[in-house]
Amino acid sequence: MPAVNGSELGPTPRTGIVAACLFAVTIAGLDLLSGPEPELAGMLVAPPLIAAVVATYRWVFAVGSLSFVLALLLYLPFTTRAQGIQLLQLGGIVVVTFIAAGVSQLRLQAYQRLTSLRKLAAVVQQAVLRPIDGQLGDLTLGVRYVSASAEADIGGDLYEALDTPYGSRVLIGDVRGKGLDAVRLASTVLGSYRHVAYERAELRSVMADLDRAVARAVGDEDFVTACIIEERGGMLTVLNCGHPAPLLLRKGAVTPLDPPTTAPPLGFLAAAKPRVERLEPGDRILLFTDGLAEARRDNEFFPIEQRAWRILGHGTINDALTSLENALTDWVRGKLDDDVALVLLEYQGPTSDRANRPAWEWGTQRGSYS
Secondary structure, three states: OOOOOOOHHHOOOOOOOHHHHHHHHHHHHHHHHHHOOOHHHHHHHHHHHHHHHOHHHHHHHHHHHHHHHHHHHHHHHHOOHHHHHHHHEEEEEEEEHHHHHHHHHHHHHHHHHHHHHHHHHHHHHHHHHOOOEEEOOOEEEEEEEEOOOOOOOOOOOEEEEEEEEOEEEEEEEEEOHHHHHHHHHHHHHHHHHHHHHHOOHHHHHHHHHHHHHHHHHOOOOOEEEEEEEEEEEEEEEEEEEOOOEEEEEEEEEEEEEOOOOOOOOEEOOOOOOOEEEEEOOOOOEEEHHHHOOOOOOOOOOOOHHHHHHHOOOOOOOOHHHHHHHHHHHOOOOOOOOOOOOEEEEEEEOOOHHHHHHHHHHHHOHHHOOO
């Protein structure tokens, strides 16, 4: 079994060890003050159990040894009348110390297995989600992935941006569930999207293909919320299947791009109706996952719509995303319960470059994320 350092034991292992030792010393001190006959020494079985919650088995043995020595000093000299009880209590400290050490070892092994799985899921997730900052047709875009706190599992948030013959298409989604299964399903959705986005002229056909891919890959209770946007000739088309609505930022105003009708998530025969908007140069569109929509502090949700323009309406795309990440982290006091995927786009206006490029080049010149 690999060695475990202090940082892997939990948030404050040293504090827990010190607390266990102080508890043992306090018991001994109170026992001395209570009179010549030891009355509290039996409570010295507790410090090893306290240490087992945060420390390695070596520290548990150290705390148990301290408890044993203190109890032995309290019992000396042994009296014939209470000798049997005193020896029984000393033996109890030894037995509890060994039990606590075993519990500590099992806890650390479980923690290491969980840590390994989280690291594996994170590596797989990073391989699945490619960096996509850069230029996408007439759009400038940036992406930010904000991981949840260490106690939370890896999420199934996903995103992709493609420059296709039918326009610039951006997908964002969120898989129900956590861990490796969620990352696996996210990989399935992204693999299907990277293929069909180039093959289907209609955005609804792309969503239908994704729905079938999810239905084949999941159980009855699994699903994926998703939103696809397409920019073509200054027209923005939004298809939404159970996902938080994107936000359109324009000249100080923030407009949620809610769908005309509610559609179920992917995997439930999703049949979304498109929402179409004409873009103006300088417009920004924020796509995000549930981690942002459901981020709470004192049971109050992060007010993204009210703060969106003040946070995201100025500076570069990446500066705006950094500001949003900082504001979100401050709101939840550094402890997110779910991962957050953020995609921010800015419409630059029509360019002649795209019109002059042959169709076979589309999708190959995508800035820094190719």
